[in-house]
Amino acid sequence: MSNPLIRKLENFTTFSEDDKQALNKATQQVRHCRAREDIICEGDCPEVVNLLMEGYACRYKDMQDGRRQIIAYFVPGDLCDISVFILREMDHSIATVSPATVALIPRDTMLDLMVHHPRIAQALWWSTLVDEATLRAWIVNVAQRTAYERMAHLLCELFFRLRAVGLTNGHSCQLPVTQAELAETLGLTPVHVNRTLQDLRRDGLLELRGKVLTIFDLSALQRAAQFNPNYLHLGHDGEDFHASHSERGDQGNSMNPPM
Amino acid sequence: MSNPLIRKLENFTTFSEDDKQALNKATQQVRHCRAREDIICEGDCPEVVNLLMEGYACRYKDMQDGRRQIIAYFVPGDLCDISVFILREMDHSIATVSPATVALIPRDTMLDLMVHHPRIAQALWWSTLVDEATLRAWIVNVAQRTAYERMAHLLCELFFRLRAVGLTNGHSCQLPVTQAELAETLGLTPVHVNRTLQDLRRDGLLELRGKVLTIFDLSALQRAAQFNPNYLHLGHDGEDFHASHSERGDQGNSMNPPM
DNA sequence: CGCCGTGTTGACTATTCTCAACCCAGGTGG
DNA sequence: CCACCTGGGTTGAGAATAGTCAACACGGCG
Numbered sequence: 122m123s124n125p126l127i128r129k130l131e132n133f134t135t136f137s138e139d140d141k142q143a144l145n146k147a148t149q150q151v152r153h154c155r156a157r158e159d160i161i162c163e164g165d166c167p168e169v170v171n172l173l174m175e176g177y178a179c180r181y182k183d184m185q186d187g188r189r190q191i192i193a194y195f196v197p198g199d200l201c202d203i204s205v206f207i208l209r210e211m212d213h214s215i216a217t218v219s220p221a222t223v224a225l226i227p228r229d230t231m232l233d234l235m236v237h238h239p240r241i242a243q244a245l246w247w248s249t250l251v252d253e254a255t256l257r258a259w260i261v262n263v264a265q266r267t268a269y270e271r272m273a274h275l276l277c278e279l280f281f282r283l284r285a286v287g288l289t290n291g292h293s294c295q296l297p298v299t300q301a302e303l304a305e306t307l308g309l310t311p312v313h314v315n316r317t318l319q320d321l322r323r324d325g326l327l328e329l330r331g332k333v334l335t336i337f338d339l340s341a342l343q344r345a346a347q348f349n350p351n352y353l354h355l356g357h358d359g360e361d362f363h364a365s366h367s368e369r370g371d372q373g374n375s376m377n378p379p380m
Numbered sequence: 381m382s383n384p385l386i387r388k389l390e391n392f393t394t395f396s397e398d399d400k401q402a403l404n405k406a407t408q409q410v411r412h413c414r415a416r417e418d419i420i421c422e423g424d425c426p427e428v429v430n431l432l433m434e435g436y437a438c439r440y441k442d443m444q445d446g447r448r449q450i451i452a453y454f455v456p457g458d459l460c461d462i463s464v465f466i467l468r469e470m471d472h473s474i475a476t477v478s479p480a481t482v483a484l485i486p487r488d489t490m491l492d493l494m495v496h497h498p499r500i501a502q503a504l505w506w507s508t509l510v511d512e513a514t515l516r517a518w519i520v521n522v523a524q525r526t527a528y529e530r531m532a533h534l535l536c537e538l539f540f541r542l543r544a545v546g547l548t549n550g551h552s553c554q555l556p557v558t559q560a561e562l563a564e565t566l567g568l569t570p571v572h573v574n575r576t577l578q579d580l581r582r583d584g585l586l587e588l589r590g591k592v593l594t595i596f597d598l599s600a601l602q603r604a605a606q607f608n609p610n611y612l613h614l615g616h617d618g619e620d621f622h623a624s625h626s627e628r629g630d631q632g633n634s635m636n637p638p639m
Numbered sequence: 640c641g642c643c644g645t646g647t648t649g650a651c652t653a654t655t656c657t658c659a660a661c662c663c664a665g666g667t668g669g
Numbered sequence: 670c671c672a673c674c675t676g677g678g679t680t681g682a683g684a685a686t687a688g689t690c691a692a693c694a695c696g697g698c699g
Contacts, residue, residue, distance in 0.1 A: 180516075182516065182517075182520050184520070184524060184606060185606055188524055190519065190520045190523050190524050192516045192519050192520070204509045204512070206505070207502065207505050207506050207509055207617070208506070208509050208510075208513075208613055208617060209613070209615070209617040210610070210613075210617075212513050212516070212610050212611045212613070213513075213516060243466065246465070246466050247466050247467070250463045250466055250467050251467075252512075253463070253511070253512050253515065254467075254471050254472075256512065256515040256516060256519065257439075257441065257451045257471070257472060257515060258441075259519055260449065260451050260515065260518050260519055260522060261441050261443070261449045261451070263519060263522050263523040263567070264449050264522040264566070264567025265443060265447055265449050265567055267686075267687095268686075268687070299644085299645065299646090300645075300646065301644095301645080301646095307523070308522070308523025308524055309687075309688090310687075310688055310689080311645090311646085312647085312648090312687090312688075312689080312690095313686090313687055313688070315646065315647060315648090316647090316648090316687095319647085330646095347443060347444055351469070351471050352471040354467055354468070354469075354471070356468070358466070358467060358468040358469075526654075526655095527654080527655075558676085558677065558678090559677075559678065560676095560677080560678095568655075568656090569655075569656055569657080570677090570678085571655090571656075571657080571658095571679085571680090572654090572655060572656070574678065574679060574680090575655095575679090575680090578679085
């Protein structure tokens, strides 16, 4: 089984064998979580970085009245909280969605990786910036689109991201998410999520049942969602980057971490 | 007139005179823009970092059908696009809202700052992470709250941010934003924005006219908005951080930039 | 067997949108 | 100096998307 972090970051750049070994070594220590277990809570200031190896997790914010908004999904290969390097206190929480395996990367290991492996450091920056771009796409999604388009967009995104780490199977992928969770993600009610999924199914675009998502016609779904995958920056930007800026010469130790 | 960037970052940490001089020097070269002028467009890959010195700007995404979603506001002291260090191509655009003064910081100057002034580098990381936290808060806002609460939340946030750079005047601040722009920000129609502002005014919470926002009762407004300012991380996290982690000893050259 | 979590359906409600008209202030040109 | 034009703000009436509440179906599991 290949390391999903490496797999993910290779969508941006190409690693040396040495880089890969370092990443593999850093992700040895793992922890197994049940479904719906909190990994970090609002207010915490954890000392390790959590990397999702298997399963699904999410970032969420609780509101006073008990409602919850899911702000991001994590799929294998995603780092949950690089921000702990700087911000004193978490302003949101992170929890598993399905049973999951999480690698715990100690802060110092992380620092080491970034100092001695500039290409890794650069790739981690890339992944942070992609996360930010994804947040922007989500704002557009909930603010501008109808329930039908929103759902289509979310499922497109998840499918693309899973595919980027090799976790799709033809037109299908695992998606162990309840309709209630989709509702908390899209700012809809569970009832309306249910009806929206029925509409998508009726239109022959997709099916979501038994924790499996099947997309019958991806390009039709993209069209329905107005989905433009550019914000995922899956185009191996890193390679081009090296090519066009390789004269700069200061890559050696310049991608160092925040502290 | 003090440098708004310094003023902003001092909400996180304390600079030496040397740090401040470097920042002042880096922000010498400025450019004046009219209202509603694009600074960077989707697809560009600019070679300078834009820092807003005076006026208001925003980040936005265009949709196929001509709708536009505003994703962030920039107030004086905000850096528009540190991400240009890594991502090949902008996946959104940036434009002024009012007439504005923008400092152009060349990439190399930025690198220099980060390499030779670790406290600045750390503060820039902080500002990036706060931007990300703000995106999360916006997702919650558009996904979960009513028009009334949404508007209250946005205006609370802007007031807090302006206050943090000394741009409020008692209960008031400049806010040269049209109702149509507020609509594009909150995912509402201009008509509904108009009615919502009337409701807020009728309830004695605030007034927005002639490009001036006046908040009559800030804590009532916060309550109405369920506004929790923790995501702005204005609590001088940097100081605490130094205190609690000062033994680490690797701060000297560890906050280096992405390339 | 019965319970609980999840998904499904129906009927009714409400927040928000759409469209269209109108007002007002400021700037421009005749 | 006035007429006009334009951008922004305001109002009304009707439509639509999404929410609420309540009931029921289904399957897994203790």
